[in-house]
Amino acid sequence: MLDIDKLSLNIPDTTKPRVVIIGGGFGGINVAQKLKCKDFQVVMLDRQNYHGFWPLLYQVATAGLEPDSIAEPLRKMFGSDEFEDFHFRLVKVNGVNPISKTIHTIVGDLPYDYLIIATGTKTNYFGNEEVKKNAFPLKQIPHALNLRSQLFQCFEQASMTADPDLQQSLLNFVIVGGGPTGVETAGALAEMRKHILPTDYPGVDFSRMNIYLIEGMDRVLPPMSPESSEKTLKYLQDLGIIVKLNALVETYDGYVATIKGGEQIQTQTLVWAAGVQGALIDGLPAEAVERGRILVNRYNQVLGYDNIFAIGDIALMKTDKWPKGHPGVAQPAIQQGKLLAKNLKRLIKGEQLEEFEYFDKGSLAIIGRNRAVADLPKDIHLGGFFAWVTWLFVHIMYLIGFRNKLVVLSNWVYRFFTYENGTRLIIRPFVRKGDRAKRQFVDKYNME
Template identity: 50%
Template sequence: MDTNLPKSSHPRLVIIGCGFAGLRLAKALKHDPVQVVVIDRNNYHNFQPLLYQVATGALEADSIAYPIRKIFAGQKNFFYRMADVQRVDTAANTVHTNIGDIHYDYLVLATGSLTNFFGIESIEKNAMQIKSIPNALNLRSYIFQNFEKALLTEDPVQRQALMNIVVVGGGPTGVEISGSLAEMRKHVLPKDYPELDLQQMQIYIVEAGAELLGPMSPQSQRDAFEYLKELGVNIRLNTSIKRYEDCKAYYSETEFIPTENLIWAAGVNGAAVPGLPDAVVARNKRITVNRWNQVEGFTNVFAIGDVANMVTEDMPKGLPMLAPVAIQQADHLAENFRRLAKGQTPVDFKYHNKGVMAIVARNKAVVDLPKGHFRGFLGWLTWLFVHLMTLVGFRNKVVALTDWAFSYFSSDQALRLIIRPFSRRDVKDDKGKKTAEHQASTPQYNPTPPAIQTPAA
């Protein structure tokens, strides 16, 4: 029991997950009379908003990751265990993991989110995703491997499928990676593959809704659309990918886009932990909490960040799954723990929207603030500054800034490395389990790309 954790006279608070929420909460409790135990399957904190830059070679993986033990070096009330959580036993106040059982007095679920494939099995088995550093590295290797294959094939149909890239999902991740790929096509790939006619390479962004960047303002939606259009990205609105098999991304029963590179960025579910009652797990796998981030029906179990489903009058579908929400909830819960320790009543959480932003390409970004909107170079600088300041670790900040400066002034990306060759038979889901082997075949090809669509008024 307790995997060699020391006994303490203070209550033990176990945090599952060291993303934005778990990291912030553990740091906020540094000087409190509580034993903080963090459980995570990775020994590093991953800065997810920049994963797409790892996937496209703009940043190296170690510039957006930081060792958990190094982050908390010197925090005497902190303990970390690298483990996979199997389930929680709320009756026994125990977390069951692959390394043993850990007892808790308070439990905080900060497990984040998983990719939502909406039950489409062919996409879950065959599409690429960007939810982790291994995902991003696999995607980077896979794209460049396919260009190497395109050089070797004499079949123009197969070559086209190897070069085409389809991004599914018009949210910030989809928009950002589409713009990054378009810049790569313009500035990077012609240097590496002069033998290929890169004008044939098609980049598609497919969105089921009527606009890109659905949660953002209409101005940002229109600006993002125009930016991607200028970059030559094929935009398909009001379109859903029904299935993906044999190198064909079907958007109807018979119509498809030929591609070996389908990137799924269309949605996420909460990463609910097994063992909780079904009644507290919503349809999107988020855990229902009250205004104290307390899981319904429990006094010592809490959830924060993406996995927490906090419904308010302003947001009947729950607070957005964004890093600022996770950080604010962590700070608020730390303060409520102090109030509980003093026998005081916790206070309700109120989300303060400080703004949202998305970058499309160099000098092209959109920023929505509570009292205004701006775009272009100023938006791009704002995005760079906010993300640079949010990165964990001084070294990571310096490395990211250096890489960005190099890319900006040279119009190049130095990290075009296939360090570990990747095959679809190696695809693993968010839980680390292998999925079925991808079955590829030569697709048919319609050389006329779908037309760019105008967003809804």
């Protein structure tokens, strides 16, 4: 039996400044890669031992890609000699004490000279506990695998029932949130409905499969340009996706989604992609937090501290151009991470720090085969095939590791010519807590 009291962080003592990075996302890995370990001891703490490329999570959820093709082990990324004083620990950080300059974990405390908070975001349910209990989030690889299992269990059960109402509830899929995650998930499901599922389940009439995309605002892809939103709406409708704008989901009990105004949708699968909030850490003063993000200056220093930094989605850096902070995408985190590494080197030399200036490389979203939208610098807006090719190129380029790039590219090429969609295996059956009917099904058919 594991005795937690016998565990510790076990970080070696050092005479170099110790940089503690909380989070192995885009921001955290870029700081660590650029710092190396000549002048610093670098300690990275995370609750998972890999860096994930989250823009492709929806493809894992819809069986387009396997989990290991969008993830890279952190220890492998920092395993070379140039990172000999890099130390990774698989542990959750419970809090920080800025006065004693220590971070707190379940296996002990660790002092720091410089602390970098790069914890990113978590799903925001806006206080709706019923939705939180029953909906499927899509922020981590386990979430994607749970959703994948749920999808294919629904298809399997739909092929084994003669009850039209039950079958319809199994074939109704509701996606809440019309941002990139929601739009791309809906598009992937529509492609499956057209090209994959009728062959896999010939006894099921997939013309009855409904895909609902529900967005609270008056257009899909609100962060992108009106031109891209308009094109995306047309693409979604061409794919047969039912788009409901200015609509809010009030409740979802695992079987019925109720939309504000009274409309109800019978569904056993509701994907929650309606928003995120900062993954905050206890210990920072309330005045350093605004709207769920940590206030930072132009050097990414947390308000009131010169040795605590926040980067990426968790950081709120207000500028004239970005009065509400930078967008919650990968590029701000990557660029802030790289600059912060340079500024830490300047800091220990007593040199002037460089202010962060975000270079917006644009936004992309894919809605299915040959359908995508792109907002690029200089007010360039692309749609259709050229935007789709751009999306493919950008996502391949930013994947970590040559193997992952090769695997994903080969998967996409194979799918383009064959219309196949990965290995549609139910590896670990998913049962929602409290779902007695699903529990009985899994037990009866010996699926575990």
